Amino acid sequence: MKQRIEDVGEFLKENGIKPSYQRIKIYEYLVKYYNHPTVDMIYRELVPKIPTLSKTTVYNTLNLFIEKKITAIIVIDENETRYDAGTSVHGHFQCNECARIDDIDIDLSKIEIPIPEHYEVSEQHFYFKGKCSNCN
Amino acid sequence: MKQRIEDVGEFLKENGIKPSYQRIKIYEYLVKYYNHPTVDMIYRELVPKIPTLSKTTVYNTLNLFIEKKITAIIVIDENETRYDAGTSVHGHFQCNECARIDDIDIDLSKIEIPIPEHYEVSEQHFYFKGKCSNCN
DNA sequence: ATTGTATTTTGTAACCGTTACAAATATGGT
DNA sequence: ACCATATTTGTAACGGTTACAAAATACAAT
Ligand SMILES: [Mn+2]
Ligand SMILES: [Mn+2]
Ligand SMILES: [Zn+2]
Ligand SMILES: [Zn+2]
Numbered sequence: 001m002k003q004r005i006e007d008v009g010e011f012l013k014e015n016g017i018k019p020s021y022q023r024i025k026i027y028e029y030l031v032k033y034y035n036h037p038t039v040d041m042i043y044r045e046l047v048p049k050i051p052t053l054s055k056t057t058v059y060n061t062l063n064l065f066i067e068k069k070i071t072a073i074i075v076i077d078e079n080e081t082r083y084d085a086g087t088s089v090h091g092h093f094q095c096n097e098c099a100r101i102d103d104i105d106i107d108l109s110k111i112e113i114p115i116p117e118h119y120e121v122s123e124q125h126f127y128f129k130g131k132c133s134n135c136n
Numbered sequence: 137m138k139q140r141i142e143d144v145g146e147f148l149k150e151n152g153i154k155p156s157y158q159r160i161k162i163y164e165y166l167v168k169y170y171n172h173p174t175v176d177m178i179y180r181e182l183v184p185k186i187p188t189l190s191k192t193t194v195y196n197t198l199n200l201f202i203e204k205k206i207t208a209i210i211v212i213d214e215n216e217t218r219y220d221a222g223t224s225v226h227g228h229f230q231c232n233e234c235a236r237i238d239d240i241d242i243d244l245s246k247i248e249i250p251i252p253e254h255y256e257v258s259e260q261h262f263y264f265k266g267k268c269s270n271c272n
Numbered sequence: 273a274t275t276g277t278a279t280t281t282t283g284t285a286a287c288c289g290t291t292a293c294a295a296a297t298a299t300g301g302t
Numbered sequence: 303a304c305c306a307t308a309t310t311t312g313t314a315a316c317g318g319t320t321a322c323a324a325a326a327t328a329c330a331a332t
Contacts, residue, residue, distance in 0.1 A: 020298090020309065039289080052297095054311045059290065076261075078211055079319090080289065093255060104251065112246040113262065118269035119229060125212075126249065127261050133254035156280065156327090175318080188326095190282045195319065215290090216318065274332085281326070287319080297310065302303100 001086035001103045005031050015068045025050060026061045030071065030085035036092070036101040038080045076101065076127050089124050095132035102132060137222035137239045141167050151204045161186060162197045166207065166221035172228070172237040174216045212237065212263050225260050231268035238268060 005011050008027050009019040017023060029042050039058050047053045062083050065071035074082040076094050082101060091104030106126055115121055141147050144163050145155035153159060165178050175194050183189045198219050201207035210218040212230050218237060227240030242262055251257055 018299090018308075022310070052311070055289095056291080056312075057310055060310080063291095073214065075211055075214055078209065078217055081214055091249060093251065093257075096258070104249065106249060110248040113227060113240065113242060115229065115240065115264065116269065118272050119264075120267040120272060121229075121264050122232070122267075123265040125261075125263050125265075128251065128255075128257050129259040129261075131256040131258075133252065136254050136256060154279080154328095158281070188282070191318095192283075192320085193281055196281080199320095276331085277329085279326105279328070282324085284322090284324105286321075289316105289318095291316075292314085294313095295311085297308105299308070300306090302305085 001088055001090040002034050015070050017064060017068055022050065022053065022057050023061050026058060030083065034085065036074055036082040036084050038082055074101065091126035093128045093132065095135055096129055097131055097135040100132060104128065137224055137226040138170050151206050153200060153204055158186065158189065158193050159197050162194060166219065170221065172210055172218045172220050174218055210237065227262035229264045229268065231271055232265055233267055233271040236268060240264065
């Protein structure tokens, strides 16, 4: 799930994204915390350093990242979308108390789910809800 | 996942829900189609038979069903919540083309996902995306 | 049947996350 | 410096959901 990114600007270029200042800062946020943030979490963290930052830019940028497949959407919460720089298949656990989302390691070879014929699978998602270790 | 319900009114009563006309019709929709509908799908189907039906009632009723645990929320689509009268643990497959959601049988004994200590799991969700057999 | 009370339903407005859009700003080549 | 292009920004709109109060309904007691 987590992957080390040495030079974010270079990494964006390799994935066909012009590394503007905002894009770099947003991607840096994702790989610094790996906390599956909401748009608002990213915005609130960055706006002190980039006072002109617009929430629209955060949305636009994340959608671009998703299009270029360097970011994944996490749909667990009904109300707000979360984003993940980890794009490999892995699981998530959301705490009902503190709402944090943690990664769960998934060994796909240990999972046997027969998808019926003629279904073409492009994404697999596994998630759990409950109480996290901090809230227990 | 699917379960036979003989008498919907009786079933609601058993689960502590007063079986009003609207509630019965909404639950009947869920068990008739088992199609993981949106609120709007339910509303559009029922409003010809119940001309005074309000979308708020559909929301209220589904939230009541969820509270009483006879209906589950399915969060796959980013934009709209879907509802499922099947409350046992099972998987889902959403087609990227036609947006339909099908059930996927899950044999929990064939799935090995070690959740870290001190995590208390209350819900497990498995879903897939891709192209369904109809769209292939 | 009538009254009174609690429950359910309804319609409207508000809420909030997200997107559309056009203007402003920045970038890069000539 | 100038122009063309890409990016960012602010505002308004959009759509699903919820809050809320009024209207309708159900139900028990008289
Ligand atoms: Mn993750
Ligand atoms: Mn289902
Ligand atoms: Zn927690
Ligand atoms: Zn399909």
